[in-house]
Amino acid sequence: MTLPAPQIDHRRQTYRRVAQLGLLGLVLLAAASWMLGPAATPPPTEAGLSPLSWIATSTLHVLLEVSLGLTITLVLGVALGCMLQTRERSSSPLSGRWSIIGHSIPAFLIVALLRTRHGETLPFDLAIVVGVVNGLEAARWIRAEWIQFEMGSVAQAVRAVGFDAGHVLRLFGPTLARTLPLVAARTCSGIVGLQALLAFFHLNFGDLSTWGALLGETAARHEPLTAPLVFCLAAATGLPLAVQVVVEHLTVRERRPS
Amino acid sequence: MGQFLRRVLWLLPALVIVTVLGFWLISGASRAQGGHSLPTFINLRTEDVSTRAWKAAEQIALTNSGVARARLARLGGAALPYVLPRLDSLRPEGRERVALALLPVATRMGLLPAGSSLDGPRALSLWVDFWEEHFVDFRSARVKRIVERTVDQATELRTQELKRLDTFVLDEVMLELTRFMAQRSAPTDKQQRAVLALTNAAAHATGLTWTLREETSKGQARSVAARWLSWWAEARFEFTAPQGIERFLAPLLQTRYASWAREAARTRFGIGLDGNPILVTLKQRFPLTLLLCFCGCCGLLVGSLLASLLTRIRSANTTRRFTTAIWLVTPALLWAASRVIPIDRACLDCNRQVEPLALASACIACLVWSGMLALQQQLAVEGSRGLAPWDRHYRIMGVGPLRLSWLALRHSAGVAAARLLPNLAHILTASTVLEVAFELPGLGPYTLEAISHAQVNWLMAVTIATAAVFGLLQVLADTSQQSLTDVKPSFFRLRRPRL
Numbered sequence: 206m207t208l209p210a211p212q213i214d215h216r217r218q219t220y221r222r223v224a225q226l227g228l229l230g231l232v233l234l235a236a237a238s239w240m241l242g243p244a245a246t247p248p249p250t251e252a253g254l255s256p257l258s259w260i261a262t263s264t265l266h267v268l269l270e271v272s273l274g275l276t277i278t279l280v281l282g283v284a285l286g287c288m289l290q291t292r293e294r295s296s297s298p299l300s301g302r303w304s305i306i307g308h309s310i311p312a313f314l315i316v317a318l319l320r321t322r323h324g325e326t327l328p329f330d331l332a333i334v335v336g337v338v339n340g341l342e343a344a345r346w347i348r349a350e351w352i353q354f355e356m357g358s359v360a361q362a363v364r365a366v367g368f369d370a371g372h373v374l375r376l377f378g379p380t381l382a383r384t385l386p387l388v389a390a391r392t393c394s395g396i397v398g399l400q401a402l403l404a405f406f407h408l409n410f411g412d413l414s415t416w417g418a419l420l421g422e423t424a425a426r427h428e429p430l431t432a433p434l435v436f437c438l439a440a441a442t443g444l445p446l447a448v449q450v451v452v453e454h455l456t457v458r459e460r461r462p463s
Numbered sequence: 464m465g466q467f468l469r470r471v472l473w474l475l476p477a478l479v480i481v482t483v484l485g486f487w488l489i490s491g492a493s494r495a496q497g498g499h500s501l502p503t504f505i506n507l508r509t510e511d512v513s514t515r516a517w518k519a520a521e522q523i524a525l526t527n528s529g530v531a532r533a534r535l536a537r538l539g540g541a542a543l544p545y546v547l548p549r550l551d552s553l554r555p556e557g558r559e560r561v562a563l564a565l566l567p568v569a570t571r572m573g574l575l576p577a578g579s580s581l582d583g584p585r586a587l588s589l590w591v592d593f594w595e596e597h598f599v600d601f602r603s604a605r606v607k608r609i610v611e612r613t614v615d616q617a618t619e620l621r622t623q624e625l626k627r628l629d630t631f632v633l634d635e636v637m638l639e640l641t642r643f644m645a646q647r648s649a650p651t652d653k654q655q656r657a658v659l660a661l662t663n664a665a666a667h668a669t670g671l672t673w674t675l676r677e678e679t680s681k682g683q684a685r686s687v688a689a690r691w692l693s694w695w696a697e698a699r700f701e702f703t704a705p706q707g708i709e710r711f712l713a714p715l716l717q718t719r720y721a722s723w724a725r726e727a728a729r730t731r732f733g734i735g736l737d738g739n740p741i742l743v744t745l746k747q748r749f750p751l752t753l754l755l756c757f758c759g760c761c762g763l764l765v766g767s768l769l770a771s772l773l774t775r776i777r778s779a780n781t782t783r784r785f786t787t788a789i790w791l792v793t794p795a796l797l798w799a800a801s802r803v804i805p806i807d808r809a810c811l812d813c814n815r816q817v818e819p820l821a822l823a824s825a826c827i828a829c830l831v832w833s834g835m836l837a838l839q840q841q842l843a844v845e846g847s848r849g850l851a852p853w854d855r856h857y858r859i860m861g862v863g864p865l866r867l868s869w870l871a872l873r874h875s876a877g878v879a880a881a882r883l884l885p886n887l888a889h890i891l892t893a894s895t896v897l898e899v900a901f902e903l904p905g906l907g908p909y910t911l912e913a914i915s916h917a918q919v920n921w922l923m924a925v926t927i928a929t930a931a932v933f934g935l936l937q938v939l940a941d942t943s944q945q946s947l948t949d950v951k952p953s954f955f956r957l958r959r960p961r962l
Contacts, residue, residue, distance in 0.1 A: 311888040317914045318488045321922060406899065406911050
């Protein structure tokens with residue numbers, strides 16, 4: 206008996222996902238508007254800038270932070286993930302456990318301790334901490350992908366034909382194309398989210414204008430601004446979702462048998 | 464059980480490592496505050512009072528350096544037993560320079576009236592005569608007796624006697640203050656007078672201003688004594704000469720980390736920002752944070768089990784997007800709820816009663832948020848992985864989704880336990896946010912305040928407490944996961960389905 210070939214309808218799936226993403230965006234906007242309804246006209250900030258101008262000026266710093274965080278995450282994640290998967294089986298779980306422990310420390314606490322050490326929050330502390338913490342998480346993801354790939358039919362077939370482990374590793378490379386964008390998106394959102402969190406805790410950067418600093422300033426004056434909050438929410442939460450949708454679209458999926 | 468105990472025991476060295484890393488991270492703050500000259504972990508240039516004093520004397524004899532004169536004057540009476548007997552080994556003009564450098568000490572000890580000055584030969588003869596008459600007083604047994612007599616009955620004469628020995632009495636004085644701090648009962652008037660005399664003598668010798676007055680309260684006496692002991696934790700290496708094993712371990716003991724560890728063990732992590740002992744504050748605030756974290760863990764467990772059920776009822780990908788939306792909106796709604804709920808924001812004192820409404824709201828918020836987090840994480844995994852083979856077999860046999868979920872409950876619980884540790888960071892962050900938002904007297908607000916004031920003792924205490932709880936949770940999660948995961952539902956427990 207031959208099994209029927211899996212039926213894939215990419216176009217329908219894409220439409221559905223885009224619709225769901227739009228719905229999510231609407232829900233987010235509705236929630237933000239409900240919360241911040243009275244602040245229909247955002248007042249200028251203490252620096253005399255309107256919120257949108259502030260966002261424009263602070264974007265460069267945020268981009269720099271995101272670039273640094275991304276670099277650290279990807280380099281550390283790939284290096285540590287490859288190290289974990291190429292080590293002996295006995296030591297691999299132990300290394301994996303250390304990466305879990307490292308990832309289980311709240312990033313805001315590390316940034317706060319670094320702030321205590323330096324006396325102030327240094328500009329790139331946040332990017333380094335988020336990069337390292339997400340790098341540890343990425344290593345675990347890569348290790349999980351490797352285990353799944355190694356047990357799959359492709360890797361076993363390649364081994365059976367007689368190719369060495371290096372060849373299997375080269376075949377594993379494209380598999381990371383599904384994981385790394387998600388890791389990158391989570392790093393970007395993590396940095397923006399941590400900025401907002403530090404602003405909520407009044408642990409802002411000194412004179413640096415970041416999105417989180419704008420949130421902190423408005424919160425301190427009890428004058429919530431719709432624009433920066435929505436901007437932060439969209440950057441911190443919408444980005445991973447968007448990337449997830451794209452990755453899911455690019456990944457071939459089989460329909461569940463009814 | 465043996466493995467569980469072994470892992471629990473391994474937590475102790477892990478905690479030591481955590482304290483080392485935490486102290487390294489935080490130690491910059493104490494360095495920035497100034498006044499610390501010791502290295503952080505290893506001191507390869509250990510010096511006791513004899514070495515310091517003689518080095519300073521030699522430098523004064525050779526170059527009459529101002530820095531060395533100030534150092535010798537600071538060492539004071541503690542340096543005399545190591546300098547005066549060896550004056551003969553210096554050249555004549557060097558002796559006079561050293562004797563002149565010690566004149567501020569003579570003024571402090573009451574040998575000279577304030578403001579008077581002597582020339583070199585007279586200063587030298589003053590010190591030589593003093594040492595011939597009073598060298599017996601500079602013995603630890605003699606000092607111990609004087610301090611004990613002062614504690615027994617603090618008179619003006621005995622206080623003067625203490626002052627005449629200058630910094631040489633500091634070791635015994637601090638020992639007595641330690642005994643005073645160790646007692647749990649409220650200090651008596653006699654003890655209050657003794658602390659007054661001892662701290663006055665110490666302040667006179669060192670020039671520090673942590674003194675008491677006659678009319679000060681008894682609680683303030685403990686506070687002043689605590690400040691002196693905190694200062695002495697590092698300064699003792701400057702004024703004393705370690706003996707025996709302490710001398711051998713000096714490279715490790717004469718460090719800031721060792722000083723902190725000794726002080727933490729002795730004073731229960733020191734005094735906090737509000738003047739209370741840190742361990743007491745930790746005991747007061749930790750249960751609330753623990754309750755919130757417990758709610759978060761329960762939320763994770765419930766969310767994972769719910770995800771297992773939903774996966775078997777509906778498509779995982781369909782459900783996940785809605786739960787993701789709810790999970791993302793939940794914090795915003797909770798923040799709004801914290802604004803709307805009428806909470807008494809008048810006081811933030813940790814001794815006040817926690818408002819039940821605020822506490823209940825925070826617990827529910829933590830539960831819901833972590834549950835949604837687990838739900839969407841678990842659904843993401845289920846959506847990408849699909850159902851297990853045995854799950855499909857059951858479906859083919861006609862088992863319904865509810866029955867299937869019940870059969871897979873144990874397996875799902877194991878997965879939930881495995882998911883606990885990576886999400887602890889999220890739970891702790893959520894509990895801190897909720898404590899700040901609902902103004903609950905948990906660890907979060909106090910920790911943020913400690914960060915602002917660079918309160919090393921509190922941060923270290925919180926780091927250790929958090930690491931211990933995380934470690935225990937990890938061991939528990941691993942143990943429960945091992946006993947839950949590798950079990951698949953048995954076919955024999957299944958009733959024959961109606962086909």
